[in-house]
Amino acid sequence: MIDVARIDHWAASGFGPLHRASIVSKIIFLLLVVSAAVITRNPYPLMIGYGVLLVVAAAAGLPWVRVAVLSWYGALFALLYGISLGGGIWIAVLFIVKAITPSLAMLMLIVSTPYPRIFSLLSVFLPEILAAGLFMTYRTLFILLDMMDNFAAAIRLRGGFSPGSLYKNSTNISRGIGMLLVRAVERASRLYAVMVVRGYNGSMAEKGEIRLQSHDWLPLGTGAFVLLLVLVWK
Amino acid sequence: MHIPDGVLPVWLWILGFVIMAFAVVFCLFRLKSVDLRKYVPLLGAVSAAMLVAMSLEILPIAYHINLSVVAGILLGPALGFLAAFITNLILALMGHGGITVIGLNTLLLGSEAVLGHTLFYLFKKRPPVFWRAAGATVLTLFITSLALIGIVAVSHINAEFLLHGDEHGSVQGGDVTVSRFAVMVLSLGIVGWIIEAFITGAVVRFISQVKPDLLVHMLHKEKVGRSKGNVK
Secondary structure, eight states: OOOHHHHHHHHHHOOSHHHHSOHHHHHHHHHHHHHHHHHOOOHHHHHHHHHHHHHHHHHTTOOHHHHHHHGGGGHHHHHHHHHHHTOOHHHHHHHHHHHHHHHHHHHHHHTTSOHHHHHHHHHHHSOHHHHHHHHHHHHHHHHHHHHHHHHHHHHHHTTOOOTTOHHHHHHHHHHHHHHHHHHHHHHHHHHHHHHHHTTOOSOOOOOOOOOOOGGGHHHHHHHHHHHHHHHHOO | OOOOTTSSOHHHHHHHHHHHHHHHHHHHHHTTTSOHHHHHHHHHHHHHHHHHHHTSEETTTTEEOOOHHHHHHHHOHHHHHHHHHHHHHHHHHTTSSOSTTHHHHHHHHHHHHHHHHHHHHHTTTSSOHHHHHHHHHHHHHHHHHHHHHHHHHHHOOOHHHHHHOOGGGTTTTHHHHHHHHHHHHHHHHHHHHHHHHHHHHHHHHHHHHHOGGGGSOHHHHHHHHHHHHHHO
16 A cells, blocks of 8 residues: 555654755765666675665654565566576575665655655656646545545445455445546546636646755765665675 | 566666657647646546555555556546656655656556557447446556566566676577566466456446546547537
């Protein structure tokens, strides 16, 4: 389950050094870690890099255990790909660390940066429709997750979930998703009407500023360390 | 299935970004006659619904439904592709799928929306709406799974090459390993396709009963409008 509400809470409520760093420095940090994962052929430096990222996340007051668990999401595809290459356990381990290390860096960025700041930066590079779509998607996501929770509670109370009956459960889930879509579209139409009344002209996202600041030493230093580790320990 | 960072060769994911950028530009070009401001809330609602559906993981096969075919049917191919891009970008921001492979992941998910829309409307109105949507979903997911296998096939490098940089070994054993990957993806995927097809069929049938005007896509409205204009 993508716990968007919790991620948003962590991003908005933290006061650690990573929260104080600029969005640009955290994007550079992410790019450095991704570069390290792309160029390495040795799992050891990346394993150490992953450990360093966890230590930094813990020291910066981020929910490092949760973030570490979430970072393993991409491991399944990496494992399948590694096994299919036929290089044994070693190649599978290499692909898993290649997958989870950038994922951890990405999660460190998202749990320490409120989404409007990230989307504002992205809106510098993206067409207006996509920037506005990103904002609208993120906003609607919370509403839909809330509606889905209410739907799940209602269906449980009415005995709609039957363990062992895949057909009945799938039918109920499908109706729930259908209802969710219809209501989401209705809400979207109403929202559009409200936005037009309030002067919406196709632009929603404020363009972000690209500027470094004094708190940026931690993400920049961490990213550079992981990349150097990979470059030196080949 | 979302491809993570660091797994595929650099040339391939850069190519993925380039093709995705062209596809996005093409979609925006196709939509230039449409007042896109009207569709921003709808685009957001459907993209958010895709994200919610993706958060419902089906155990024990770790499969999640995508609703990409539903997005294609509701939004049309161009907006459906843009919804796939937005969904993938937000997923990547949450660590579900890589940053470097946003291009390839968007091409896979976006092609599901485009194919799903095309197949759903190709089936005409002969079979009931459930079977049209379910059939379109199975065919779409089969084709995009083959595309995923194709991506892996063109990216496949020898394990020895990867570990030791031995370029002479870079092409050995490729067919065997790709076929192994294909068997794994197709055997795991077929259960997922059936679940996704059932849910897509039921969702589209529900929408056709509750709010049928959502299934009359703007492209077809425009065609109807044009043909009416011609008659006049």
